[in-house]
Amino acid sequence: MPKGPSNRPEYVRDPVNEKNFGVVMKPLSPWARLGEIAVLRKMVILVAIATLWQIYADYLSNPLMVPTFGATIRAFVERSMTGELPLKAWVSIKVLMQGYAIGLALALALSVLAVTSRLGNDLLEALTAMFNPLPAIALLPLALIWFGLGDPSLIFVLVHAVLWPVALNTHAGFLAVSNTLRMVGRNYGLGGMRYVAKILVPAAFPSILTGLKIGWAFGWRTLIAAELVFGTTSASGGLGWYIYENKNTLDIPAVFAGLFTVIFIGLLVESLIFRAIETRTVRKWGMHI
């Protein structure tokens, strides 16, 4: 038997009593603790951007080109108090919700079809390859001819903006569901729509959620652009129309206030709605990528 490098004695120790430990847990310093709060870190960034904006606009002192941050906020508050901005935003959001809902329903139907049959799979692949790169706004002139001047045209364009990214992500999510989970589902007798609802959708939820976010962003930006391009569809237009109108009257702080509202709603949806869905689902389940 080969000898070891040296003859070391064996030993056995008793663990030290807990009470005789030194420091096991030390509280963080107040600064370090503040740094842990994500909201606070983001606030700092936003404040820095606003400050830079204010300084640059003051230096430029040309309110027709770049109004100051202060002037923008003032316009935002004023227009909000008169109820103009909230009304315009509501008009936009109402249309968006309809388009988004229809787009999601179609996307789900298409991806379920794609995951259950080979023909459906080919169909989805062909359609997404064709339509995903096509900017939704390019369909607007056509939509105006088909559906006339009004919400249906906007909704048609929105559906197009939402449908393809959501379908693409949902389908990719379905394909990535682990084989073990599939076998588990079938083991317990799930099939057809029950299998989709109880296994595929939750298991693919991280991808689906990404699709929902992308779809929302595409929808929102398409809607604002569509409103800008052809203006009002009903008695009172949406946010895009509001921006266009104020540009025509050279009320630039109000234009900035409109853009500010678009961004603000985007942030709100991202940080309230999607964050809430995320913490309640994929984060809680430990499926976050």
Added chain:
Amino acid sequence: MADPSAQDYLLRVKGVTLQYRTKAHLVTATYRVGFDVFRGDRFVLLGPSGCGKSTLLKAIGGYLQPVEGEIVLKGKVVSRPGSDRVMVFQEFDQLLPWKTVVENVVFALEASGKLKGRAAFDRAMTYIEKVNLSRFAESYPHTLSGGMKQRVAIARGMAMEPDILLMDEPFAALDALTRQKMQDELLQLWADTHFTVIFVTHSIPEAVRIGNRILLLSPHPGQVRAELNSSGDDSADAGTGEKLSERIHDMLFANAVEDGDGDGAGAHA
């Protein structure tokens, strides 16, 4: 028992040849494998990788069809997956991440239509208790260790009270200490309820410990090499003085010495 009557057979695998297709090849996983499993058996499928033991288990689970032969469970030919044969997989991702421990077990009972509501919950808790996880019933799988996840999977399988439990190397991904503990627990559970289990492994010590009957498969494609009894303590053979694990070891590694013995179907009846 010298001559077991027909109803004692729970599962009969008769001359099963399994093939699966990869992009480039048609692979024969097992060739005319046959064996019988009795009620209450701890039946181990043992063999090196490539002997088709996992494929065989999937076929018993109904996930793939034999190209030759048949698999008969309680007189009925197995044709598709069903909750009378519950699988426990090797992978840790077999639990649904979006359900807690108890919800995972309840899910199995409800999805299969076995039990509903309160009854399902009570049954689930009973089996979670059996695997000592009551404290973690409300936890999500991602907060559990690998061994705990496997215990949940076993509890889920047992809660179904299936005719037969199919375990596909359930402890292979665990560390050695946990693995040994899990083997003890499994034997303890068996002592409680005498369920029937087919257990796939490539570890000789595990097979000797877990099984009361061990089917040895040779690789490429899988064929029956032997079917042995085990008392669990690796006792020496009365005649030769050789330990069971040594006999198995010799048989698996002294290949091609006596390969010419028939077609390999049900070598020992």
